[in-house]
Amino acid sequence: MATERPLPNLWHATAPAGPQTAPLAGDLTTEVAIIGGGFTGLSAALHLAEMGVKATVIEARMIGFGGSGRNVGLVNAGMWVKPDDLIATLGAAAGNRLLNELGDGPSLVYDLVVKHGIECEAVRNGTLHMAVGAEGLKEIRERETQWKKRGAPVDVLSAEKAHVLSGAEGFTGALLDRRAGTIQPLAYARGLARAALAAGADIFTDTPLLAAKRQGDLWKLQAGRGTLTARHVILATNAYGSLVADVPWKEYRQELTILPYFQFATNPLPDHISAKILPERQGAWDTGLVMTSFRMDRQNRLIFGSIGRLDALAAGTHRAFAARSLRKLFPYIGDFRFEYWWDGRIGMTTNNLPAMHVLAPNVISVSGYNGRGIAPGTVFGRALARHVIGDTSAVPLAETPITPDPWRSLKSAFYHAGAQAKHFIDWRF
Incomplete structure (x- = not known):
């Protein structure tokens, strides 16, 4: 085993x-x-x-x-695939049914939390899909259009509003999905x-x-x-x-290609810092080629994640990238240390x-x-x-x-090695 x-x-x-x-x-x-x-x-x-x-x-x-x-603990609606692409793959009847079921997925999660009194730091203020550059902004606008056709409560936010809700620098906008939220998984x-x-x-x-x-x-x-x-x-x-x-x-x-994903969690941040980062406590992830995510927990720890595995060879690279990223995204963050770090597997089809x-x-x-x-x-x-x-x-x-x-083994190895190479370079200059 x-x-x-x-x-x-x-x-x-x-x-x-x-x-x-x-x-x-x-x-x-x-x-x-x-x-x-x-x-x-x-x-x-x-x-x-x-x-x-x-x-x-x-x-x-x-x-x-x-x-x-x-x-990561993001309770998202739907799948990562855009609605129109999902329907193109599955057909109208099957695609619409899956979109309806998974679009209502967060409601089922939060209903179970309430029904059974599950203490899991549940917050349902939405999630933020942060746009990286002009291409990222185009992507989230397409997602907004496709989900709004289905009546979903999603909105593209300006760069200024995205900054206010995320506290992060450098994004060109964000898609706010009010169906979603976060939990302690x-x-x-x-x-x-x-x-x-x-x-x-x-x-x-x-x-x-x-x-x-x-x-x-x-x-x-x-x-x-x-x-x-x-x-x-x-x-x-x-x-x-x-x-x-x-x-x-x-x-x-x-059948599944394994995509490794790691996370680092800081020490609890001072109130005057944590109040600026995701002040409404949405969870966030971006449109970058090598995706990153960030969120807060109830103890005001900032949790940052990205693609990669924390093995003996890669852990130092990913840790340094996580620290550089947090300082770049949140220039006001001050001193922090990582108290926790872990990784896991995502099953990709x-x-x-x-x-x-x-x-x-x-x-x-x-x-x-x-x-x-x-x-x-x-x-x-x-x-x-x-x-x-x-x-x-x-x-x-x-x-x-x-x-x-x-190709699953080769693709898994490529994801790991490619993410490590990119993380070695990013935010160094």
């Missing part, structure tokens, strides 16, 4: 404690086995349990170990887990899926030190599928859209959130729950065959 370097992750330091869980031991029978304890799997478990269906989550490590505990995942348990689901951690065998119309899963027999299986591992062993449907792991697969009889998955994990994960978790109880139209995606990307 893959190993992970222990990095000081802010979300682990500040999230409320999760519910007590333990590894699976012995033999257990359930209606729906869910592989993966992140946003998708926990949303599926919660919604199944609320419908009176016995659901059991098995997680190889701990709740939110993967992308759900490493996310690991706290949200732990809250979903607590709600799912309260509704009657089971969750077992430190329980990797080791093998799966079809027996009649059931699946017998070897998981950790026990076995789990289920009628249905939901595979909810996304970019962390490498934690699943040699199962009959292992081909799904060949060839068309930058999620994919739904029926991998084997009664085995279903949705993966490939392409950097939009929180709202889509929650939406697709609910949809998968409805699917396995008989509503086969619940998932707002057509079933497609697995299409392995033969």
